[in-house]
Amino acid sequence: MTPAARLQAAIDILEHILNGAAAEQALTTWARGNRFAGSGDRAAIRDHVFDCLRCKRSFAHVGGAETGRGLVLGLLRARGMDPETVFTGQGYAPSPLLPDESLPAVSPMPDNVALDCPDWIAPDLQVSLDDQFRPVLQALQHRAPVFLRVNLARGTRATAAARLAQEGIGTRPHPLAETALEVTENARRVRQSSAFMDGLVELQDAASQAVIQALPIPDGADVLDYCAGGGGKALALAARGAQVTAHDADPARMKDIPARAGRAGVTIDMTHAPQGRFDLVVLDVPCSGSGSWRRAPAGKWTMNRAMLNSLLQVQADILDKAPDHLRPGGVLGYMTCSLLMSENTQQITRFLDREPAFRLVSQQQFTPLDGGDGFFLAVLQHCG
Numbered sequence: 001m002t003p004a005a006r007l008q009a010a011i012d013i014l015e016h017i018l019n020g021a022a023a024e025q026a027l028t029t030w031a032r033g034n035r036f037a038g039s040g041d042r043a044a045i046r047d048h049v050f051d052c053l054r055c056k057r058s059f060a061h062v063g064g065a066e067t068g069r070g071l072v073l074g075l076l077r078a079r080g081m082d083p084e085t086v087f088t089g090q091g092y093a094p095s096p097l098l099p100d101e102s103l104p105a106v107s108p109m110p111d112n113v114a115l116d117c118p119d120w121i122a123p124d125l126q127v128s129l130d131d132q133f134r135p136v137l138q139a140l141q142h143r144a145p146v147f148l149r150v151n152l153a154r155g156t157r158a159t160a161a162a163r164l165a166q167e168g169i170g171t172r173p174h175p176l177a178e179t180a181l182e183v184t185e186n187a188r189r190v191r192q193s194s195a196f197m198d199g200l201v202e203l204q205d206a207a208s209q210a211v212i213q214a215l216p217i218p219d220g221a222d223v224l225d226y227c228a229g230g231g232g233k234a235l236a237l238a239a240r241g242a243q244v245t246a247h248d249a250d251p252a253r254m255k256d257i258p259a260r261a262g263r264a265g266v267t268i269d270m271t272h273a274p275q276g277r278f279d280l281v282v283l284d285v286p287c288s289g290s291g292s293w294r295r296a297p298a299g300k301w302t303m304n305r306a307m308l309n310s311l312l313q314v315q316a317d318i319l320d321k322a323p324d325h326l327r328p329g330g331v332l333g334y335m336t337c338s339l340l341m342s343e344n345t346q347q348i349t350r351f352l353d354r355e356p357a358f359r360l361v362s363q364q365q366f367t368p369l370d371g372g373d374g375f376f377l378a379v380l381q382h383c384g
């Protein structure tokens, strides 16, 4: 496909997303209906679509409309490209610009538009991030780096980097976690690499790795991963030597755990109803995802106040159930990929008010300015 044809494909996919389709589903549907597109085409189209979603408000402003065409027009203008060279109508290129599309926006761009921040959540983010509000929102307008977690049960960070280098995949150690490698070259080859297929590395954000590294895990500790989902945290916990039991309110979300654990050479039990008491209960609760808007930008635009309020209730309910699964003196690790105080420190303050038998050991907020996703961790100990 030509570069212009890829942009037309992005326009079509963005239209579906703007009409309510989930981003991944819209990309998959397009790929199934256009089997001539090679993997390079699909990857480039995906990048265009996600670039436009990350910067939806500002691109729509610059492109003159919140439509697939408007967003791609905004993308080109934001990159300093002349849209006339793409919107030619030749071959599979987008049709030529209409007169009202040819004129760049002249109205001033309000602050939240320039930062691609939804208005309803901006005050919450301002209070939560304080003087980091602007740089964090600006960081969220860009692609996230690709990070790998080295499975220390299989090898060291240096051996993993050397193995990946043999397959043309460049990496460098990342300071957020001692297991973290940032991919600097040929990220798209990772899933086909022998280092990945042999379980020496897993794809995992660096801040996700950092929060697992920060948890106190005595040798052979019994750990319940209460919101295990696809098992990213469960695998990292098992690699640290924990005996991990995975649970999720939606067990179907755990379907990939056995294969991932097999590849990593670890065992993870799965349960619908956790029995007994654990040394550590990890609560990687459902959240706004505001810390991972670089990776999942559609969430930035679909979240609303009512959804956030209902998530706050789910988080409080999960926190309240967790002590039932903890042995006396055990530890709770509460975590979110959120930047909002309401989901983070405020949840912990309220939990401690309700549960005086717990004390706060530590809490830590990561933002994309640290390199990885925005993440929050609170470590709480039961006072026995």
Ligand SMILES: C[S@@+](CC[C@H](N)C(=O)[O-])C[C@H]1O[C@@H](n2cnc3c(N)ncnc32)[C@H](O)[C@@H]1O
Pocket (backbone or CB within 6 Å): 226, 227, 228, 229, 230, 231, 232, 233, 234, 247, 248, 249, 250, 253, 284, 285, 286, 287, 314, 318
């Ligand atoms: C942030 S995701 C977990 C991601 C996962 N830990 C990982 O590292 O890949 C949150 C998970 O919580 C689950 N969940 C939602 N409500 C829950 C509840 N009340 N109890 C337990 N799990 C719940 C969701 O199904 C979802 O899989």
